[in-house]
Amino acid sequence: MGRLHEGLHAEHIQTALAGDAAAQSALVASWGRSMRLYGLNPEEHTPPNVLTDRELSEARERLGSLIDTASGTLDRLYTAVGGAGCCVLLADKEGVPVDRRGYAGDDTTFYKIGLWTGAVWSEESEGTNGIGTAIAEQRSLTIHRDQHFRSRNTALSCTVAPIFDHRGRLMAVIDVSSARSDLTEDFVKLIAMAVVDAARRVEAENFRLAFPKARIVMAGDNIAGDRVVNALIAVDQDDLVIGASRSARHVFGLTDESLSGPLPAANLLGQEIDPERGFASAERSVIRRALSNAGGNVSLAAGILGMSRATLHRKLKRLGLN
Template identity: 55%
Template sequence: MAQAHARDVLAVLDGAGPALSPVAASWRRSLVLHGLDPENRKAPDTLSQRELAEVQERMGALRAAASDTLDALFQAVGAQGSCVLLTDSAGVPVDRRGAAADDPVFHRWGLWTGAVWSEAREGTNGIGTCIAEQRTLTIHRDQHFHTRNIGLSCTVAPLFDPQGRLAGALDVSSCRPGLDGMTGLMEAVVNDAARRIEAKAFREAFPGARIVLLADGRADRASTPMLAVDADDVVIGATRAARQALELTDDKLRRGLPSPDRGADLEDAERAAVRRALGAAGGNVSAAASALGVSRATLHRKINRLGLGRG
């Protein structure tokens, strides 16, 4: 099986490989750009304890914001033999959740803090390919580049920091077979968790600011469209999704933008986002607040301010 997988990977160079696009594109990057060998059985490179501590320190704010969501996500997927990893933008896990009974297996696979899962080092894999392509994806078993990784199934969503920069990834990995039919569900779960982490990190990066939610027309976003507005009604922060939706740059934010309260279009967009979340949650405020990445009390205030609580 390992030799057959290596032949499939190498066949993409001459166009004779299986139709696995966009996985095939990642295989080509692994072969041509990174010069990797699919039959290399060397374990993933691992940072020293000092190097890992430095990476964890740099990820401190996002790691702290992610803690509760990592716990909740593991509670949801751990019983299926999965572990949860939070990585930096180089594909190095800085935090993880796993069951003690499964940890020795995951440690042997390298699904551990300090391992380097960049595409440049490990070829096509959930973490590295998600970071390279900056989108939520699943790399399932023999879609991996290295033959030693074809027992893994990994679903990963990118994470962007409060300034809209790629900060890392959120990964759910399993070494057990039988997850083929769960790809769509798992991607939705992981993507939703990534949005919650980003939303919490964004709010904590702008303490005291008023947070404005924009309408989100793309269900697969890994970034929640949010603005931070200061006491002078000036926009001082925007998530990656908000920057894309409104074509915002750091320079535009430095020059100052009017708050949503001074722009009917933005207030209408926020009202639409809240209504959509409430509708999807069947009117359940707690569920809608979770989907939007805000507290229940904050959502109640928005509902009142936007006139959605009447009638």
């Protein structure tokens, strides 16, 4: 990259920060954080800081099972975008890529740039960039070429989506980056859709794994108006809500405190409760499960339920199950 371009890029940032664009543009606000809060220089050429092998191993351990959970989704994402010269990264909430997919022929380019496991791509370290700025703003975004703060990164186009844990807290991001000059705006939009979808899939699977014995309900289907993607709630055997994803927390105004006590799923989803029908439905369900487990043998089912055969017969007749 020529010095002239670097100087023009730095001048463009300075001009934007001198005006009132920062109050209207999230990008310029990020440039402002990069320069004023973190004291970075857009023309500085130093590559990203890189963790030691031990530090990278510790970063991977802190993510627990997420790397394995995300593996299949990252593979599919790379299959979709890898042919266009893109690499796929899973980075932790500190902006450190801990897992990567890429074409061997492009490895030298990405390694030189620093898009590699162990490099630190936080906004504090690298200024405005896909991974760091998505983490700072906790939202999906694309930082395309000259939108990067550092001049050395302006050949990159980076599209990133956050992954929130089962408590609604940011835990990682998925990034697709390209250094190809022929990357079109339309293809960047397609990449953005694929990255967001991948992040949602990983987030949903991680939520399910966090509540292995619970029933997972897509709460968005029960909300009037727009369907809310990934608005998931975990419901226990007593139909009490024991967990909610970030989207569900936002929709229903839930907090850790409100989830710490008994919270009927029916109340949360706006379902009217008829006590008589509710008890009858629950009793019917229990009896049907017992009969199924007993292979239809009424005497054996009665034993499972802890009641006499005559009592079970009366219930079967009352519930219309005989």
